[in-house]
Amino acid sequence: MQAVEIRKDIYWVGAIDWSMRSFHGYQTGRGSTYNAYLILDDKITLIDTVKDVFAEELLERVSSVIDPARIDYIISSHVEPDHSGSIPFMAQHCPNAKIITSLPNGLKGLKAHYGELPYEGVKAGDTLDIGHRKLKFVTTPMLHWPDSMVTYCPDEKILFSNDAFGEHYATSARFDDENDLPTIFWEAKKYYANILMLYGRQAQAALKALDGLEIDMIATGHGIIWRSHVKEILEHYQEWSEGKLEDRAVVVFDSMWHSTETMARTITEAFQSRGIQASFYDIKENHLSDIMTDVLSSRYLAVGSPTINNQMMPTIAAFLCYLKGLAPKDHKAFAFGSYGWGGQSIALVEDELKAAGCEIILDKVRIANVPSSEQLQDLTEQIKNL
Ligand code: FEO
Numbered sequence: 001m002q003a004v005e006i007r008k009d010i011y012w013v014g015a016i017d018w019s020m021r022s023f024h025g026y027q028t029g030r031g032s033t034y035n036a037y038l039i040l041d042d043k044i045t046l047i048d049t050v051k052d053v054f055a056e057e058l059l060e061r062v063s064s065v066i067d068p069a070r071i072d073y074i075i076s077s078h079v080e081p082d083h084s085g086s087i088p089f090m091a092q093h094c095p096n097a098k099i100i101t102s103l104p105n106g107l108k109g110l111k112a113h114y115g116e117l118p119y120e121g122v123k124a125g126d127t128l129d130i131g132h133r134k135l136k137f138v139t140t141p142m143l144h145w146p147d148s149m150v151t152y153c154p155d156e157k158i159l160f161s162n163d164a165f166g167e168h169y170a171t172s173a174r175f176d177d178e179n180d181l182p183t184i185f186w187e188a189k190k191y192y193a194n195i196l197m198l199y200g201r202q203a204q205a206a207l208k209a210l211d212g213l214e215i216d217m218i219a220t221g222h223g224i225i226w227r228s229h230v231k232e233i234l235e236h237y238q239e240w241s242e243g244k245l246e247d248r249a250v251v252v253f254d255s256m257w258h259s260t261e262t263m264a265r266t267i268t269e270a271f272q273s274r275g276i277q278a279s280f281y282d283i284k285e286n287h288l289s290d291i292m293t294d295v296l297s298s299r300y301l302a303v304g305s306p307t308i309n310n311q312m313m314p315t316i317a318a319f320l321c322y323l324k325g326l327a328p329k330d331h332k333a334f335a336f337g338s339y340g341w342g343g344q345s346i347a348l349v350e351d352e353l354k355a356a357g358c359e360i361i362l363d364k365v366r367i368a369n370v371p372s373s374e375q376l377q378d379l380t381e382q383i384k385n386l
Contacts (some may be wrong), residue, residue, distance in 0.1 A: 001060035009040040013061035015054030018170045026194045027287040042131025043072040052085035067290030068093040075102045077162035079109030106148035140206040157216035166222035167191045177228040193296040197326040203241035243329035246301040249278035253304035254313040257339035266376045270383030283315045301333040307345035320352035334362035
């Protein structure tokens with residue numbers, strides 16, 4: 001396992017998790033990487049570690065450059081174990097290293113996870129002089145944990161951004177311009193939608209804190225390193241965090257005997273006939289994390305469920321629970337569904353959409369049993385008249 005030099009005397013020494021397919025429920029179809037960086041200067045500095053099962057891989061990559069015992073500092077940008085999990089292991093191999101973490105939450109979190117180690121706390125704006133370079137700490141609380149921080153090196157114009165601007169994407173090519181660009185932007189959007197959407201206000205604050213810094217490279221905690229498309233990923237974060245919406249619709253449904261599915265098809269077609277692109281998601285065939293990626297920037301959301309045991313389908317309940325947690329902004333939504341008798345599911349879906357912060361633009365669309373062509377025509381008209 002070799003380190004990859006990304007700038008003179010600065011190395012990527014992380015790990016590639018080719019096989020991971022779930023990151024606490026977020027479906028990671030393309031795996032991920034846990035990025036760590038080694039800076040050789042008067043003081044040798046390791047920025048972040050990797051998930052504990054990859055500790056040996058990290059050590060091997062570091063050892064391909066220097067003796068790990070020479071490391072002076074290990075910076076912990078974020079306590080979540082995909083980045084901090086190998087700190088105890090590295091502390092054993094780097095007996096002289098101080099572990100730099102944010103105050104007060106990084107220190108509190110690391111102690112809670114790993115007990116006493118040689119920690120040193122830093123605050124927003126503190127600078128670490130490592131010789132020819134300085135490292136400046138910018139705290140980014142709740143982006144997405146209380147302890148989160150990023151490290152800026154003004155001498156190299158590199159931002160070591162940890163979770164921000166990253167994506168779950170396993171690749172052997174370290175830079176943005178060596179990978180398929182639409183794929184990495186889509187994965188970055190998926191990462192934002194599923195990990196950071198709830199924290200748009202904090203993302204805006206972080207972007208403000210970074211405003212004015214000259215950034216040539218963003219060395220992320222996951223996926224690729226941005227060097228050719230820095231401006232674009234910063235712009236995307238601006239749009240996503242301010243909740244900029246496109247005239248697009250997401251139609252999500254479950255169905256028992258195809259009647260709610262027929263309504264979903266009609267709604268999708270009706271949006272399209274209005275010139276609004278619409279995506280059709282049978283919840284049985286699509287993962288929540290993919291649907292949420294589309295929800296992030298789509299203005300309209302239609303959610304359908306038939307009634308089962310006086311409730312909505314559990315699949316739709318899970319989707320709405322996830323939606324409510326991520327708290328999308330300013331979406332226009334409505335509930336729909338077919339039913340045999342009680343038909344309670346449609347009102348329940350509408351209640352959950354309201355609880356998620358959506359504006360209801362069409363009162364509960366309910367059709368008993370199998371939709372007739374007249375009822376579907378009427379549904380089409382209702383969408384057209386929205
Ligand atoms: Fe990649 Fe929040 O850890």
